[in-house]
Amino acid sequence: MKILVIGAGAMGCLFAGRLKAQQADVLLYNRYNTHVEQINQSGLVIVERDDKETTIPLKVVQAVAKEDGYDVVLVLVKAHANKAVLEPMRESFSPDALFITMQNGLGNLETIKELFPNNPSAAGTMGCGASVESDGRILHRGWGKNYIGPVEETAAQEKLLDFIALLNRSGLQTDVAEDVQTVIWNKLFVNLAYNSLTALTRLRNGDILNTDEGQDLLRNVVREAAQVAERIGVTVDAEQTIANCLRMGREDIGANKSSMLMDVLHKRKTEIDAINGAVAKLGKRHGVETPYNDLITGIIKVIEANYDLQVD
Structure with a gap:
């Protein structure tokens, strides 16, 4: 399974880093900045509950293409940035790519459905928390359960369950939400x-x-x-x-x-x-x-x- 996490803020880094630590095929997408530069050069540092630090090699890209063949696209940019970030990508994914939003607030799934009407999509929420302490370094400071709602398409639902299983193996406790x-x-x-x-x-x-x-x-x-x-x-x-x-x-x-x-x-x-x-x-x-x-x-x-x- 090839995964793209859109947004290299605290939560995008936490999810991408934990997945990468499980040897998942995952990339981050974000505009170039000093935080991105530090991750690309030296890896992502995650500071856990006991202050134990893990450094994870991770790549952050500034471009995506359909031939990249992403299976899951996890959207974690700020809600107000959805259209500005996602609209230029409208032709960058195959119709099989499953979009998942776990963003804060209301209206995120509706925006994704508007921009990618031919793709399966699901919405969820994060019970975990994190913050960026400095460039390339995040603090994991919340440990609640995550939920992701179901999708209608059978193939996409199987992909969603595989993705949830991968999150659980990474230590990010996640379950399916029947009432999303x-x-x-x-x-x-x-x-x-x-x-x-x-x-x-x-x-x-x-x-x-x-x-x-x-x-x-x-x-x-x-x-x-x-x-x-x-x-x-x-x-x-x-x-x-x-x-x-x-x-x-x-x-x-x-x-x-x-x-x-x-x-x-x-x-x-x-x-x-x-x-x-x-x-x-x-x-x-x-x-x-x-x-x-x-x-x-x-x-x-x-x-x-x-x-x-x-x-x-």
Whole structure:
């Protein structure tokens, strides 16, 4: 099985690196930068839970072609970059290539289906977490289970199961999600709970919970999203969902720096439109008030638009 991982951020590196360590035929795709240069020259360093370091030889490419013959294409770029990155690749894969998105937020699978209508595709979520510490070096700091939804085509489903088996052998615990929409929303609740709040406060995930005010903000953001999810037909136990988000921050992902925090620290565009912004947009469409998500989305957008004017 030949695998292409699109996006050499923390999660793309974690998945590609773990797969490569199992001798999988895997390449990363990313625009050229110093992080990519370091990986190509010296390999990818993954720092695990016990601070043990593994260096994995890995290749990052800047071009793909149909004759490369990829069986699985795992999309892990930021949600807002989907069209810009994927559209130039529309003729670069055979119709047999299985596309899998495990990105944050809503709408990713729909974009892939629009760009690659003749390819099988599946959506999933990641329970694991990672962050880029420096060029060519990532910290593995979340260890939850990953889920990927089924595909309709029999051949593609067999390919998906083979890919999931490979992820499990690599140590990235993954299972098939029969109800992928519920799984996507459950991951969205965690992203809502931590991404924007850590970006605003510049704290690690778990430190959001150090104060009653931080916990209350988390509860309100997630409770609004649960109301929106219920309105569109996704069954949610709001209080249990909030309890799970709090538990994850205390036990599983507390030490992690969220991707949105890293985007703000590096003055990059964030995924706010696919996370809190998506909840606010759906709320307006379906008559559900979302004042907390509206406000947080607005503040993040103000920050994004004014990086150059920030006071040191």
